[in-house]
Amino acid sequence: MQEKPISLRKRLFYTRSVTDASRTRAVLNNAILHLHPTTIPVPALRFTYTWGLGGISTVLAFLLGFTGLLLMFRYDANVGSAYHSIQLLEAQVVFGALIRAVHHWSANLLVVISFLHLVRVFATGGYKRGRTMNWLVGVVLFVIILAFNFTGYLLPWDQLAYWAITVSTSLLSYIPLIGDLLRNFFLGGADVGQSTLRNFYAIHVALLPVLLVGAVSYHFWKIRKNGGISQPERQNGSAAERLTTIPNLVQREFAVGAIVIVVVLLFSMFTPAPLAGIADPVHSPNPAKAAWYFMGLQELLLHMDALAAIGVVGIVLLAMFSIPYLDRRGSDIGIYFRSKKGKIAALVGALLALDLVPLLVIADQFWVDVSTWVPGASPGLTNALIPFSLTILGLLLIYGLIRLFVQANHSESMVGIFIFVIIGLVVLTVIGVYFRGPNMALVLPF
Ligand code: HEM
Structure with missing residues (x-):
């Protein structure tokens, strides 16, 4: 039977979509190979070596950036309206409560996951053989994550936020010599108030993201520069078998990323982010x-x-x-x-x-x-x-x-x-x- 000729319109469409798809794929592959080497040793693929913890931290950081950006459209960093802006976001904005919950739970999860990542890196001696600097940057990253959580904690301006920050910042005064200076700098005054909220908001949405992006970029560049993650040294000095990064590593990374997003979304759908009563500086819980x-x-x-x-x-x-x-x-x-x-x-x-x-x-x-x-x-x-x-x-x-x-x-x-x-x-x-x-x-x- 003779084949039906393909119309010119279909041929044009077909060729265009094929070229578009291959161009997109080439761009994506290129981006991936800027992050990863083209091939990786087989042992580095073992899930039970890294437990995917660095990758999960990356996915959570992206989720936080995305949901944080959405929250900024509604949040008002003013002691008179911050609490109500959160209430309105949850009550009036489509998926507002979900976006806030995803932001809240991802932030808490990132503390846990990056802590476990730190423990994994220590346990496998991942700071050895030219990785000193990446360990140091890693510790700084962990401090940045804590600072993100800490400054974000105040923003809802509820009782939980107000008193947790009051308790924590009072500790600063005990640091010898510079304690009071530091406390006044962060609080913008003697007590937690409007200046504190403004300071914390600026640090949370401007300063820390810049520091995080800088530190993570260095972190990834250094892993790439070290030829990938750490490996046990081989007894006979022979090199480990290598596989191509695409698709072997990338497929796994995408699978882990998808699972993390689904788990966080499902959890956030059923567990709203906490919001206590409005901050009351007179009555401490x-x-x-x-x-x-x-x-x-x-x-x-x-x-x-x-x-x-x-x-x-x-x-x-x-x-x-x-x-x-x-x-x-x-x-x-x-x-x-x-x-x-x-x-x-x-x-x-x-x-x-x-x-x-x-x-x-x-x-x-x-x-x-x-x-x-x-x-x-x-x-x-x-x-x-x-x-x-x-x-x-x-x-x-x-x-x-x-x-x-x-x-x-x-x-x-x-x-x-x-x-x-x-x-x-x-x-x-x-x-x-x-x-x-x-x-x-x-x-x-x-
Ligand atoms: C936002 C936080 C972080 C992100 C996104 C991140 C990401 C990653 C990724 C993707 C890897 C490679 C694969 C893996 O080990 O899972 C890695 C490796 C590494 N990370 Fe992190 N990391 C973070 C925080 C930290 C912390 C807190 C430390 C420790 C103080 C650290 C130290 C290291 C070191 C030294 C390596 C190389 C380990 C090796 O070669 O075995 N990172 N990180």
Whole structure:
């Protein structure tokens, strides 16, 4: 049977759409290959190596940028109208409540996911072999994410926002020398008010996005420059088998991205973003808690003077930045927890944190009173210097014990102490969020 000739109109349309499609594909491929190398080693594709955490952080950052932009059309950064602009957005704008919920939950999820990404990178020694700078930028990225959440927290101008920011910013004053200056700079005055809202809004929608885009761009460029993510070194020196990035990696990234978006959307459809009553500077809720990601710090403050707590946090932050310099052994890169002994050290660190931290919290609450140890001593000694020194000594002791009893090397022992600090922080956060009631007394959550 003779084939029907294709009309000129159809031929033109067909050729045009084919060229358009291939052009779009070429542009897309080109963009992807600016981010990724053209081929990647097969082990780097293993999902259980990265758990897709960096990719999920990227998707969440995009979701936040998009929904944040939409929110800006309705939000009014004025103490007299901020709260009502949120109410109107939720009540009158089509999908307004959903957009706000997606923004809210993605922001909270990004804190969790980027934290887990940080832990994964540490666990596989992803800061070794030329990746020091990317680790440092990563820690800065995490601080930027916290700052985004913190400044965004105030914007709804409800009771939760007002008092959480009042509690958190009061801590700034305890930073030696520059504390008051910093507090006045952020608050724009002595108390949380119109200037604070304006400052936080400007930082949230202008300053932080610029910093985030700059830091993430460097982060991606450096991964590309390092020839992709970290890999275990091969015994015989041979190179790992490589596959093309398109479609092998890109397909997986798109699948993970699609799943993240669906999960966040579904969750946000059924769980609205919280909005308490309008901010009331006269009546403080009891307990007045900081945002959940600062509850670890707030919990610490219940056990020592603010200066000592800030000192502990400062040292932990400094140690985070110094990790690539403290652990220079490159041969264990790409191996979860470095070795078998490293895994044992991690387990010891985790178990110690799970037992010791709640025990110390309970002991300090009910039994221990440091001021009776040194009668007549100043509160500076009993509330600040002694608890601070004991905390730092305790951490060094755990490191020493792991070295001694697990017979771990320096790199493996660092895994133990890192996991102790990470799990300890999680435990303090859980206690602060769920086990603190009126007047911040210890209570059972059920
Ligand atoms: C907005 C936040 C972040 C985004 C979007 C992001 C994105 C990514 C992506 C996509 C990767 C490669 C694949 C993967 O590991 O999943 C990666 C790797 C890496 N990230 Fe991040 N990241 C973020 C935050 C952080 C943080 C908080 C740290 C740690 C302090 C960090 C340190 C690193 C390092 C050192 C690598 C290379 C790891 C290796 O070679 O194994 N990143 N990041």
